[in-house]
Amino acid sequence: MTPSQPPTSAEELRGVGLRVTAARVALLETVRTGDHLGVEAIASGVRDRVGHVSLQAVYEALHALTAAGLIRRIEPAGSPARFEGRIGDNHHHVVCRSCGAVADVDCAVGEAPCLTASDDHGFSIDEAEVIYWGLCPACATASSS
Amino acid sequence: MTPSQPPTSAEELRGVGLRVTAARVALLETVRTGDHLGVEAIASGVRDRVGHVSLQAVYEALHALTAAGLIRRIEPAGSPARFEGRIGDNHHHVVCRSCGAVADVDCAVGEAPCLTASDDHGFSIDEAEVIYWGLCPACATASSS
DNA sequence: TTTGTTCTCTTGAATCATTCTGGTTAGTGG
DNA sequence: CCACTAACCAGAATGATTCAAGAGAACAAA
Numbered sequence A, B: 001m002t003p004s005q006p007p008t009s010a011e012e013l014r015g016v017g018l019r020v021t022a023a024r025v026a027l028l029e030t031v032r033t034g035d036h037l038g039v040e041a042i043a044s045g046v047r048d049r050v051g052h053v054s055l056q057a058v059y060e061a062l063h064a065l066t067a068a069g070l071i072r073r074i075e076p077a078g079s080p081a082r083f084e085g086r087i088g089d090n091h092h093h094v095v096c097r098s099c100g101a102v103a104d105v106d107c108a109v110g111e112a113p114c115l116t117a118s119d120d121h122g123f124s125i126d127e128a129e130v131i132y133w134g135l136c137p138a139c140a141t142a143s144s145s
Numbered sequence C: 001t002t003t004g005t006t007c008t009c010t011t012g013a014a015t016c017a018t019t020c021t022g023g024t025t026a027g028t029g030g
Numbered sequence D: 001c002c003a004c005t006a007a008c009c010a011g012a013a014t015g016a017t018t019c020a021a022g023a024g025a026a027c028a029a030a
Helices: A009-015 A022-033 A039-050 A055-068 A137-143 B009-015 B022-033 B039-050 B055-068 B137-143
Strands: A072-074 A082-084 A092-096 A102-105 A124-135 B072-074 B082-084 B092-096 B102-105 B124-135
Touching: A009 A022, A022 A039, A022 A055, A039 A055, A055 A072, A124 A137, B009 B022, B022 B039, B022 B055, B039 B055, B055 B072, B124 B137
Parallel strands: A092 A124, B092 B124
Antiparallel strands: A072 A082, A092 A102, A124 B124, B072 B082, B092 B102
């Protein structure tokens, strides 16, 4: 064995206490390969890898992997949920008002919460989520014509 | 007349090109009096003031007033939409992970966008939305028992 | 390897927030 | 006061997500 290798998807799943199934391995790899995919796109990616998987299984696996911290769920206002594999660096997102495209924005601080509220109203805050709203290059060009 | 008085709700509606109806006046006042109310709560508040109003009329009026900039819509991940009457100061929100309670957090800058993305990916950004996630005092007490 | 427990997947239906449709009512400018 | 059109109504439809219950599969212990 090669102990210095990065863990396989299967090992990561086992590491967080989840059973290793073909569907979950495929889902984890689909999310990591893809770019802020929605549930349908993830289901389709999983099916490309392992054949038939029900949409409900995808939802359940997404919940499980999100709860385990292997993937992250983002949900810009007005959009269905999207998932990403980049975790642990507390980065943020830019979202296009027109087409919903999402891109990553590095966080200067790198760990949550990266901002401090001026008045926390007694809340114990553990994360500051930032969404930059605007127009992606394509939509900006289209709308200024 | 008293020109220095602040405009009435009716005048504000007319000012943005909307017809003045009892329902819309009541809705505007309900949203401003309330604290990040949801659609059902707003409908209920409007009905307390003017009798029967259909839920569809409430949705339509909320859209109209939001588009006109008289109220603001916020939609934390996993929650139905909420509306607030405080506008024009680009403030942010703290949201309780457990019960969904929302409180306002002043923005140090005061005008959008108050943050600058480290890499905007070519997007033309006009707003930086910040949501602080944590536990409200009540839920923090309940969970640490 | 066999077995048993429990987690995962399946099909199917249900729920919730929101939007759409088509027709009626009522502000508003002329 | 009239006409025009925004605003309203009831009802149905949509889309994302969740719930339910039974069948199947992973894993640990024997």
